[in-house]
Amino acid sequence: MHPIGTVHYLALSTALLLIGTVGVLTRRNIVIILMSIELILNAVNINLIVFSHALHSVSGQVFAIFVITDAVAEAAVGLGILIALFRNKETVLADEIDLLKW
């Protein structure tokens, strides 16, 4: 069996990124779109950690912490917007919120 190298992790994180992108682009439920964004951010984090290990530098892990901070801020604000939206429009489907569409 092949030893697991950097390239295996990169292939895995590519697959996770694509799964997340499919989720963001195709789902209608806003909660699940936000979850897909978390998947994308995790794919980025895998990349950062793997290169941090490969290059023997700890900077990648520090940047992964910043990415996690961003994910927390994004989730909190996004879910707050979702609650405000549900209170006003009574829907959580992204394509029914089309006030700005002509």
Added chain:
Amino acid sequence: MLIDTVLFYIFALLVLGGGLLTITRRNAVHSAISLIVSLLGVAGLYLLQQAEFLFAVQIVLYVGGIMVLFLFVIMLVNLDEAAKERQFNRQWLVALVAVAAVGAQLSWFIYKGKDAFHFAENAAVALPEAVGNTEQVADSLFREYLLPFEIASVLLLVAVVGSVVMAKKRI
């Protein structure tokens, strides 16, 4: 070495299986639980890459924090009607083609650059073993990246205020 390989494939299966279930389930609670499985798999990968601090952060913050937030919002927002409707929007075919194009590009890049990614195994310099991973991260975070760290705290403050304002009934 063998145990590393087996663990990698187990965690990869958890990550990808959880991710796929997350984006295909009809019920948002099932999606959230699949996402937890996926995030735990990512945490296992961090452990395999000797990022122990990130492993703990991933479990405490993602699984313990963000996912609880998601589940609270799923409880607050009534998702029963949304579960009965169509789950995918009308542009799903275009989206799949676009994602396939991006995937082909990335796969081609990884395939071509395969040899470039082998520096990990034969690099000679190692980090000092006497210092733990948490200490290394802390050193780097509070010395080299002190200003970004402070800016991140301001970002979190803004997010806290913003989400409170968003979720309030009347301001």
